Amino acid sequence: MPFPAPLTGVLPPVCTPLTPDREVDVPSLLRLVDHLVEGGVHALFVLGSSSEVAYLRDGQRRLVVESVVSHVGGQLPVLAGAIDVTTPRVLDHVDSVTAAGADAVVVTAPFYARTHPAEIARHFRLVAAASPVPVVAYDIPVAVHTKLPADLVLELAAGGVLAGLKDSSGDLAAFREVVTGARAHPGITGFSVLTGSELIVDAALALGADGAVPGLANVDPHGYVRLDRLGRAGDAVGARAEQERLCALFALVGVGDPARMGSSSSALGAFKAALHLRGVIDCPVTAEPQVRLSAEEVEGVRKHLAAAGLL
């Protein structure tokens, strides 16, 4: 489908359900997509961080995109991450996910290799030149260890290189600089500024964001869709109440014992445990080398769901 300009609303980064032997569980994935679509989300983002993209092999990535694109059949846009260390490798993923039908690609700055702003700009220009679909920049300093400067994003937006930004930096002041800069710039139209910070979506919408990419929307899409509607309607009080409810639910990401596992094992494990407890996916396993939640920790997830009225 033609990519909306700008893309707005709730775009969950779709979790990737796995089988016990850690292959993509396509039936569960499609049930999850149905759960999200039924929840009213506006687009789907596959192969993002919450999708465990970093843990998926090339064939698994392709299978995810093909399955989801074919299942939604153009009802709503499907964005796909093309996440790898440098330009040539990203380009191979762009080829793969667009061949599989993605409506846009989501791309980070280079990582592992040491980078420079000039090299980051060159990277996005080369990717955009080669991509048959729009390119959304993915600003995720916790993963790639550089922050995309607001002026670079605006320069690339004005040059037609970028169609949007997904900002997972947590830095709302810098996010605002892109939102207001894009609005003020005569050469920028249809550029989507999306927040990846699921705990401050109300604030992002209030300052002019086009939408949100909340990992927690896998668990509670209805909540984020309500939040989006309230925020867009200018109901700040209602949006804040819904956001606070979601913030309380978000505490489930902390169930994992930090002496035993990292924050990714805990958060992605909790999302999947919640989807399993809600009956959406068959198996809550996460990819290697993540550590599995204990039965007690899963029980913690269940309590959070119950408190949020999601069981």
Add this chain to the structure above:
Amino acid sequence: MPFPAPLTGVLPPVCTPLTPDREVDVPSLLRLVDHLVEGGVHALFVLGSSSEVAYLRDGQRRLVVESVVSHVGGQLPVLAGAIDVTTPRVLDHVDSVTAAGADAVVVTAPFYARTHPAEIARHFRLVAAASPVPVVAYDIPVAVHTKLPADLVLELAAGGVLAGLKDSSGDLAAFREVVTGARAHPGITGFSVLTGSELIVDAALALGADGAVPGLANVDPHGYVRLDRLGRAGDAVGARAEQERLCALFALVGVGDPARMGSSSSALGAFKAALHLRGVIDCPVTAEPQVRLSAEEVEGVRKHLAAAGLL
């Protein structure tokens, strides 16, 4: 060939010459291998950071290993990097490079994904369990943003998970902890402790390192082989003099203007410019999105080579 236990000596991380359109230039690569072998190096490490592994597509990586393994024909061991973000993707590279004939694989901690020591340990155990050849851990915090703890390395060495360590952390005290810890541990035999810090190889050898993986050995293999021989023979004064000569030469990595490019563009560009000026490779181009050295900057490289008597 059987992998030596321990592997000792000079193991250059072999640069990957590219054609002007950035495909692997196999004839130049093989001339570079001949240049290194003729220089007396003890093993070859392909697909490391100095090889621009982060910039090579899967097919290019495979071509590099196949070409080099087939060219050296078992004369000396070929280690290959299996560098990717997490265990499942690393395992695919392990399959690929071992199918292409690598004698050992070199593997970092997970990156991009947030990791935990327990997950790093699990990662190396899973990789070793699946690899048909020995696994060398690659400690490179500047790229992966975690430092491998010495006690974890020793635990994995004692458990037979790791066959060696390539330490590019620059932290000689931590390196020493592994060297002396491995020597003292009754359960560790044949474990190779290799430094990736090309400016302090004399110091690393003096405290008991088994060898070195110096990027600059692409440019001057004879120098590092002399340094290794002197260091091993206990000639501290001679080793220091040779090391200081190589340190002076190393200044060539700084020719690139930091306002215009990152340190990787400058250093890898300088290595390739030097190999081009010395007549070893046909084209000094580096992979995208690295920025190319200017003619003036290449002239800087030429001066450094001349000062070192390498032209």
Add this chain to the structure above:
Amino acid sequence: MPFPAPLTGVLPPVCTPLTPDREVDVPSLLRLVDHLVEGGVHALFVLGSSSEVAYLRDGQRRLVVESVVSHVGGQLPVLAGAIDVTTPRVLDHVDSVTAAGADAVVVTAPFYARTHPAEIARHFRLVAAASPVPVVAYDIPVAVHTKLPADLVLELAAGGVLAGLKDSSGDLAAFREVVTGARAHPGITGFSVLTGSELIVDAALALGADGAVPGLANVDPHGYVRLDRLGRAGDAVGARAEQERLCALFALVGVGDPARMGSSSSALGAFKAALHLRGVIDCPVTAEPQVRLSAEEVEGVRKHLAAAGLL
């Protein structure tokens, strides 16, 4: 005066005007205080980062507190930073600024020394036990290189150790955790949650902040007081418009050439140049070793003031 519980509204971190030979310019300081009070601010915070506290000698710090406290004569609360590396040295500053009349002290986590959450908690407990006035925690990771965890802040608030938090971390999600956590906790009353992020004050107020500590309020106190009034009245649209005007003005902190000076020289130099151009202070000099703005850079500040209608 008794310290309000909670303290609310706009609390500018008062700049410290200096004479050309870098002594405290008391007449200019008092004119600046009058300018702020006339602008409607609700309290004054002296000896914060924008006050160049890190550059002031002990006698200068004392002189600032004495001068301001005596000048305002209890019209509004005066908070004073007690900023030093560890507990014993902070306690000496607490003695000094409270002897000089400060109504509350503002204290960071230890720095220089490597710290641990248990040591940070112990630090705040010891300071509070010894302080005759309430203690406000100052979370400024860019300076002290640790982030105060939200749960630690809430634990110390519940225990009566802390009377408030000034959050200059830029992390609005963590800030919200303190705001909602303090509201929900039965044992916490009168705790002030203040944002130090001058570019997202509207967002902070919308999610429940008690007030703001904006460095830019030195230059435009009326603007921040309007913003505070609009935000508190629930006029999200009006607050956002005022905030965006202030964000545009804030660009003046970037006038300094980054090749020639650090961001502190540029930002504090720009605040002082603006106060000088507006006729509030006599001399725009900053403390050593900060680099002075050039005439051209000061002209940049003038243009920003003119664009904001402040000349």
Add this chain to the structure above:
Amino acid sequence: MPFPAPLTGVLPPVCTPLTPDREVDVPSLLRLVDHLVEGGVHALFVLGSSSEVAYLRDGQRRLVVESVVSHVGGQLPVLAGAIDVTTPRVLDHVDSVTAAGADAVVVTAPFYARTHPAEIARHFRLVAAASPVPVVAYDIPVAVHTKLPADLVLELAAGGVLAGLKDSSGDLAAFREVVTGARAHPGITGFSVLTGSELIVDAALALGADGAVPGLANVDPHGYVRLDRLGRAGDAVGARAEQERLCALFALVGVGDPARMGSSSSALGAFKAALHLRGVIDCPVTAEPQVRLSAEEVEGVRKHLAAAGLL
């Protein structure tokens, strides 16, 4: 006494014994000085990181310098840290410690405030211009969060601003750049390059360091003096053996439980426990807010001392 140019040998950063109520225990301090002098050290460095300088109030700092200077009576040079956040505050410490008789001052780059290389250079120039005694730069990135660039150190050495460098960065390659750069520069004479990395003193001496500032020398001065003598005599094998013995002893810094305290509490607590167990100081207490070692952890220190033959 006139400051040696260059200063060479072992310069322990002298621990500051405290009484149970955390005042400077002068008799214990002087016994510690005697213990070090008897051990053969070549100079004393008071008010360094191992001295808990960050935890000492101004009067305590002055008392330490006065007591030690008066006690050693010019037998060997006494260097004193003048550690504070920025130039004006450092200058006050320079006044204080030189009035108390220090033969040289040791000064870090500014911290807390964000700095720029131009501001760091300006800082050292201003300090040197005002100091009646030589200035030694203290490179300790773990505390101040910037690394002094080798070329800046050499420029300041050539300009007569700095008399030496104490490098606690752990980066031996950068250290070497200063050592060889200082030797090669026609404008630099008598400049002391000292390592603060107590685990690689043999390596530092082998590449040309003038001396070492090892915290562990408080516990075992004889060991470091032997190491220095062997290193200087070119006995690489003997120096390495002595260094390895000291590395094994150094493990005592890790006795503290990391769940309960930071690395500074553990290391400084262990040094003081060792001095107490060896009968040198009366009380092993460290300054607030550091956490005290448990009886069990002190027993761990005792075992390390016993294993090293120091009881």
